[in-house]
Amino acid sequence: VAVNPLHASPPARTLVRRGAEAELVADKLIGRAVLQKRRLPKAYRHPDLDARLRASRTRAEANALVAARAAGVPVPLLYDADVPQATLTLEAVDGQTLREALDVGAGADGSALLRTLGEILGRLHQAGLVHGDLTTGNVLVRASADGKPGGLVLIDFGLAESTPDPEARGVDLHLLEEALEATRADGHALHAAFLDGYRSACTGHAAAITRLEAIRSRGRYR
Ligand SMILES: Nc1ncnc2c1ncn2[C@@H]1O[C@H](COP(=O)(O)OP(=O)(O)O)[C@@H](O)[C@H]1O
Ligand SMILES: [Mg+2]
8 A cells, every 4th residue: 555655654753872861862853853862760869859950951951052052162053952851952963973983094084183172172161161071972073975074063061061170171181081092092192183272272271281180190090
């Protein structure tokens, strides 16, 4: 039996990923590909506390996305923030994570990507925000028509904060360093390229890098 497309049911929403905190579901909104990021209830918390926590984290992530975007930091478009439902509707970025892009061998472009990421993080810090969970899995590389990597997009602002604290900035720098050194033989060189970009975009770079060095040596003697 032929199905009249006008009467066919809409395509099922597909679960993209279920993490510890949130699930991501692909959907369409006015013809555009979007992702719904919904924070999941935790059975071990009191239900009222759980609802309040999920709502406040959703609100905080929405506010951080908007503030980052206003500071010129590339982040997904935010189409909606349904705070009671703990759900954000985000632009679905077509691309891969920076971690994947480095693994498939952007080759000589790896340093260029990391330098650009440094500039982006510098802009975020310059605007008085920290990311709080800066890993190569929380950076997307847009797909582009010519096969070369497109622009970078910073995602996952669930732990972002508004603070000028050099310690919090140092934590951002250190988390990325650990992520690079754990997954890449050229992690050290990639992080150096990242710091070059960072210095060029954040006037408070010296204090933040001093904290990075302190956090590093604390780790060594842990
Ligand atoms: N706006 C987006 N566009 C495309 N992919 C995304 C987007 N947001 C998240 N993802 C994908 O989903 C994964 C998990 O999303 P994230 O916001 O990092 O949540 P979590 O808190 O579970 O880490 C990301 O690593 C990325 O692969
Ligand atoms: Mg993430």
